[in-house]
Every structure is written in structure tokens, then in C-alpha cells.
Amino acid sequence: MRMPPAPFVSLRTCLLPAALLALALAGCDRHGDAAPAAPQAQVHTHATDRTELFVEFDPLVAGEKSTFAVHFTRLADYKPVASGTVDVILSGSDAPSERFRVRAPRAPGIFAPTVLPRATGMRELSLVLTTPGLEARHDLGQVMVHADAAAARDAGPAAGQVEGEIGLLKEQQWNSDFAIEAVQPRALRESVRAPATIRPSADGAAEVVATSAGTVRAAGRFPVLGEAVVRGQTLAMLVPRLGGDTDAASLQAELAAARSQAALAEADAARMQRLHAQQAVSQRRLQEAQAARQVAGAQLQAAQDRASQLGGGGGGIALRAPVGGTLARVPVANGAAVEAGDVLFHIVDRSTLWLHVHVAEADAAKLDAPTGAAFELPGLDAPVEIRAGDNGRLVGVGSMIDPDSRSLPVVFALDDPPARIALGQDVQAQVFTGRTRTGLSVPAEAVIDDGGQRVVYVMRSGESFSRVPVRLGLRDGDRYEVLEGLAAGDRVVGRGAMQVRLAAATPEAMGHGHAH
Known part of the structure; x- marks a missing residue:
């Protein structure tokens, strides 16, 4: 006793x-x-x-x-x-x-x-x-x-x-994170539970790939993982790997020779034009000089194009960000040799993320008009909720069951997501079906798993509590429906349930009289 x-x-x-x-x-x-x-x-x-x-x-x-x-x-x-x-x-x-x-x-x-x-x-x-x-x-x-x-x-x-009741002084309640809630009927959103994955939006991610084999060089400071970038920003330079015996010096020599030849052809064509006007040369000779000028110009353009791959001063091809966002992957380092098609930078716009939910085939028919979703992150008590029209929207509901997973895809967009959400993270989600029902409920943090039994603590008087087993129904965000164990008007410990549990386990430490 x-x-x-x-x-x-x-x-x-x-x-x-x-x-x-x-x-x-x-x-x-x-x-x-x-x-x-x-x-x-x-x-x-x-x-x-x-x-x-x-x-x-x-x-x-x-x-x-x-x-x-x-x-x-x-x-x-x-x-x-x-x-x-x-x-x-x-x-x-x-x-x-x-x-x-x-x-x-x-x-x-x-x-x-x-x-x-x-x-x-x-x-x-x-x-x-x-x-x-x-x-x-x-x-x-x-x-x-x-x-x-x-x-x-x-x-x-x-x-x-009363036998079985737990004492916890008001002073102890006030000095902890504590709250009491009166149990009342309320509208609860029906939902189905399903696994989900956090991904970028369809137009919120891009990869920068190597267009040819070569070497990645910094264009100033080399970008790092998690760095914010803007659209069009030069991330690095790609110095192409030249084939055969060709090197940067020979390309520069070819460019110089092409410029010289083009200049000579231009001067010769101008001279032939003056002589033709004086009827000193034939029309054929003038046409030959003009043709030579066109060939020299084409050769100069080709030499310039080849040399431009080195950026003139050896910088290479500029690698620019196609979208603004955050660098989610940087699999290369300054000076790394790469092949054509290698991913150099992965950019993600985190302003909107997508929640890809895989609703089981057996629950697919319950999705009337999904109004939102919630998902749990490991290590956090409160789920992250997506409310259509508030902080997100329904992107779409699939019309065909995936033949491999036997699930229906449902996608929600989450605006301004918390920074702690990691892309590619697998989470457990709820999809709110659009249906509601009225029932008693308590905050999720009021429910304690006591040896496999779900219990809450009910205030019997200001400093006296009872441990009450409950049978739970659906979960609506951060609340549980209570099917058995409580009645309307019961005052439940919403925050601080663990404090009451500690008082029950160590009564000698939880109540040495008031400081009246």
C-alpha cells in the first residue's frame, strides 16, 4: 500500500x-x-x-x-x-x-x-x-x-x-514541462499508414556532368558539399583531354598560324580588288584571292574553336549551375580526372521537397480525396505534417498499382521543409484520406508504452493521478484516438507523463511536502 x-x-x-x-x-x-x-x-x-x-x-x-x-x-x-x-x-x-x-x-x-x-x-x-x-x-x-x-x-x-493513485506535488508539476488536457470529442481525420521516401521535386534537382574526358580544375574556390549556389554560377572548369600527340602548345601554335594565314589572305584579296579595279588583273584572279580568304577564315575559326576548349589561358570549359539550390553531392575533387558522362555536381533546390508515399494495394480504395500527409522522422516525437493549401499540396495520386511493390504511388509537395529532413530518407507516413469521424483523443505524448501496454495518466485531484490502460484507434498527426479507457471530461496528463511515471516508480523521491 x-x-x-x-x-x-x-x-x-x-x-x-x-x-x-x-x-x-x-x-x-x-x-x-x-x-x-x-x-x-x-x-x-x-x-x-x-x-x-x-x-x-x-x-x-x-x-x-x-x-x-x-x-x-x-x-x-x-x-x-x-x-x-x-x-x-x-x-x-x-x-x-x-x-x-x-x-x-x-x-x-x-x-x-x-x-x-x-x-x-x-x-x-x-x-x-x-x-x-x-x-x-x-x-x-x-x-x-x-x-x-x-x-x-x-x-x-x-x-x-486512494489505493493505486500516484502523488505529484504542484510545485513539481510547475517546475517541469507539464500540461493537463480535458478529454473531449473532436473530429479526427482518417488516414492510412504507408512507407515513403523524401525526394527532390521534379524540376528541383539537376546534375552537372562532364561533356568530355578531362581534368576538373577550380575556378577560384572549389565548391563544397552543402554550399548554396545560384543559377548560372561557374562551379569549376573542365580541361578536356586532347587526343593523339595534340597538346595545348600545339593548339596555340595552330591558332597563331591560322591567324597569320587569314591576315595574308585578307591582304591579298584586298590587293587583288584594287588591281582588278585598275584592270590590271583578271576577274578569275580576283575570285581566286577571295576564295583563299574564305578558306583562311574558316581555318582560323576552327583553330579558335579548338583553342576555346582551353579557355584561351588554359582554364577549360566552364561548368555552370543549371539551377539554383544546394550542392547535395560533390563526388569529384580539384584536379580529378573524369570521363565523359561522369557526374561532377548534384544540385538540389530544397525550397520544395516531395514525399513519395507507397500506399498498400489493400488501402488504395480508402483514398477518396487526400487532404494531406504526415511523416515521422527518427529521433523526433512530433511528426512533420503536410497540409494541402497551407505548407504543401497534393501533387498526384497514381492510377495503377505498381506490379512489383503492389502499392499505389501518392506524391505530396512540402514547402519550406525543415533543414533536418535528408533527401533520400525513408520514413513512415500517414495519408489523410479526406474522411473524418468524431471520437475521443489524447496527445501522442500523453501515451506511454508501459511494458507493451499503452497507458495514460488521469488527474484525480490536483496532486493525485491514476494509471489508466487505453485502447487506441487511428492517429491524426500528433494525436491518438482513444477507443477504450477514457470518458469525456477526464483530465489527462498531456505533457509530463514520464514525470508521473517516475513518481509512481520512486514515490519516496516525489513528494516531501509543500513549501507553504
């Missing part, structure tokens, strides 16, 4: 009214027997849409002071309310309303108003928190204000922890 939680012990020993304690001690003296059972502590947990209240106090006795241990939590971030006033209001039962106020917390999130009731009987109990930008009223229902301490003692024994 688990020990009673520290909060109850702290309240009963520290906040027990003096009159009740005196009665208990007197009873021991009179009867020489064990002290009567302590009165039952009052414990209430209540939530609005913005705040959660957890309050403990000893039974109320008319004319006797009772100090409340009030814990207020902001539900937006599940952190303590650091400032403000708290009013405790007793009303109803044909008696005047009584209000008791404390103007500041004793510690962040913890208020300790002192209540001194006058009227007896069943009273409506409310607590009102007022802090800048927020006012929250928590109506807790009826409480009994007893006529005297004996009546309070006779109301019942002190409250203890």
Missing part, C-alpha cells in the same frame, strides 16, 4: 485548528487511549478555460480560523499564478455572504487565505482569482460549516490517498 501523499499530512499537521488539536489531546488524556481520528481534509480540484484551482483545507467550524492552501495554475503554460488576490466566498443557506481575501501569494501559485466563518450549515463555496488581465471564478459547490470542533471531528476520518 502506498503512503498517504505529503499534501494531506502537511495540512493536517500544520493547518489543523488549535481547538480541534486540543480536543484530540484531551481525548487521549481522558481515556488513556489512542487519539480520535483526525477530521477529514477537504480537497477540491476545479478548472475553467484559463485557470486550474487545487485547494485543501480542514473542515470549517463556525468561529474557528481555517487556513486554505490554494494553488492556482495558468492553463496556457501550466505555470503558477505569480500575483493577484484571492477571495474565498461562502454564500447561501439563508445567511449573509462572507468574503475572505488574501492580497498576494505566499509563494508563486500558492495563496493562503484565512477563513473565519460565522454562519453554520451547508454553504456554497467559491474562490475568485483576480490578477492583471485575468479574473477567474471557481464555484466548488456546497461545504458544511460545523457548529463546533466535535461535529467536525465526527464528520469522518482524515482523507488518505
Whole structure:
């Protein structure tokens, strides 16, 4: 059996009214027997849409002071309310309303108003928190204000922890990544699970290949893997490998000779033109000079074309980026010898990536009008979701089952993908079919695999939790459908489930009383 939680012990020993304690001690003296059972502590947990209240106090006795241990939590971030006033209001039962106020917390999130009731009987109990930008009223229902301490003692024994429940103090909840969520019916997207691969978009990748055998030379700094490049940028130079006995020097000599011959032919043709005008040479001689000029010009052009492969100064053929993006592969180094057709650079535009999903033949008929997809990355708890019309789109759905894999291809585009996504990565994906159904659900991080059994932790009171096995249905993004185990209104630990599990495993380390 688990020990009673520290909060109850702290309240009963520290906040027990003096009159009740005196009665208990007197009873021991009179009867020489064990002290009567302590009165039952009052414990209430209540939530609005913005705040959660957890309050403990000893039974109320008319004319006797009772100090409340009030814990207020902001539900937006599940952190303590650091400032403000708290009013405790007793009303109803044909008696005047009584209000008791404390103007500041004793510690962040913890208020300790002192209540001194006058009227007896069943009273409506409310607590009102007022802090800048927020006012929250928590109506807790009826409480009994007893006529005297004996009546309070006779109301019942002190409250203890229910067998099997797990204690975790509010201070421990506030100091961890913690959140509580009320289970409610909601629309869930139906989906099918399938393997998938991350690839570049159809026009978002390009390869730069060697057009001939040769040597790759840097054009300044040689590109490196992961470097961003722009369309048209010169990545490197390819110096072609020349055939036979031809080398760079002989090409330059041929070019010089061709230039000289072209110049001579041009001058001779001009001279023949002048002489023909003076009728000093025949028409045939002029035509021969003009033909020689054309041949010399063609030879010069051919020599220039051959020499241009070396870039004039030996630089070679410029290798330019056909698309902008990131260098995904650089399989060559500066000075490497390559053959025609070798891949020198692989460029990928990562602004849009494609998710290629392979939906099993048995699930293909469920794809009415896919609205999006989600996929899990190893090492990350939350899946990456593609929402059509938001951060991506449906590229297409195949109309034929692949005969080898017996699967239907479905492709989604993801815009501005996270940098941690690697191209070529195999992932497990969900394709949302376009159908929805209503059901209870919990955050995926609320579900713990406990020895092969899926469990969640349900808050029973502000500092007490139960381990509840659940049967899960479909997964919608970062949520699981719950088919069995929970009911609407149950308050489940959404974040911090492992903290509660640790408290269950090591109760001696998880609750040494409040710092009230």
C-alpha cells in the first residue's frame, strides 16, 4: 500500500485548528487511549478555460480560523499564478455572504487565505482569482460549516490517498514541462499508414556532368558539399583531354598560324580588288584571292574553336549551375580526372521537397480525396505534417498499382521543409484520406508504452493521478484516438507523463511536502 501523499499530512499537521488539536489531546488524556481520528481534509480540484484551482483545507467550524492552501495554475503554460488576490466566498443557506481575501501569494501559485466563518450549515463555496488581465471564478459547490470542533471531528476520518493513485506535488508539476488536457470529442481525420521516401521535386534537382574526358580544375574556390549556389554560377572548369600527340602548345601554335594565314589572305584579296579595279588583273584572279580568304577564315575559326576548349589561358570549359539550390553531392575533387558522362555536381533546390508515399494495394480504395500527409522522422516525437493549401499540396495520386511493390504511388509537395529532413530518407507516413469521424483523443505524448501496454495518466485531484490502460484507434498527426479507457471530461496528463511515471516508480523521491 502506498503512503498517504505529503499534501494531506502537511495540512493536517500544520493547518489543523488549535481547538480541534486540543480536543484530540484531551481525548487521549481522558481515556488513556489512542487519539480520535483526525477530521477529514477537504480537497477540491476545479478548472475553467484559463485557470486550474487545487485547494485543501480542514473542515470549517463556525468561529474557528481555517487556513486554505490554494494553488492556482495558468492553463496556457501550466505555470503558477505569480500575483493577484484571492477571495474565498461562502454564500447561501439563508445567511449573509462572507468574503475572505488574501492580497498576494505566499509563494508563486500558492495563496493562503484565512477563513473565519460565522454562519453554520451547508454553504456554497467559491474562490475568485483576480490578477492583471485575468479574473477567474471557481464555484466548488456546497461545504458544511460545523457548529463546533466535535461535529467536525465526527464528520469522518482524515482523507488518505486512494489505493493505486500516484502523488505529484504542484510545485513539481510547475517546475517541469507539464500540461493537463480535458478529454473531449473532436473530429479526427482518417488516414492510412504507408512507407515513403523524401525526394527532390521534379524540376528541383539537376546534375552537372562532364561533356568530355578531362581534368576538373577550380575556378577560384572549389565548391563544397552543402554550399548554396545560384543559377548560372561557374562551379569549376573542365580541361578536356586532347587526343593523339595534340597538346595545348600545339593548339596555340595552330591558332597563331591560322591567324597569320587569314591576315595574308585578307591582304591579298584586298590587293587583288584594287588591281582588278585598275584592270590590271583578271576577274578569275580576283575570285581566286577571295576564295583563299574564305578558306583562311574558316581555318582560323576552327583553330579558335579548338583553342576555346582551353579557355584561351588554359582554364577549360566552364561548368555552370543549371539551377539554383544546394550542392547535395560533390563526388569529384580539384584536379580529378573524369570521363565523359561522369557526374561532377548534384544540385538540389530544397525550397520544395516531395514525399513519395507507397500506399498498400489493400488501402488504395480508402483514398477518396487526400487532404494531406504526415511523416515521422527518427529521433523526433512530433511528426512533420503536410497540409494541402497551407505548407504543401497534393501533387498526384497514381492510377495503377505498381506490379512489383503492389502499392499505389501518392506524391505530396512540402514547402519550406525543415533543414533536418535528408533527401533520400525513408520514413513512415500517414495519408489523410479526406474522411473524418468524431471520437475521443489524447496527445501522442500523453501515451506511454508501459511494458507493451499503452497507458495514460488521469488527474484525480490536483496532486493525485491514476494509471489508466487505453485502447487506441487511428492517429491524426500528433494525436491518438482513444477507443477504450477514457470518458469525456477526464483530465489527462498531456505533457509530463514520464514525470508521473517516475513518481509512481520512486514515490519516496516525489513528494516531501509543500513549501507553504
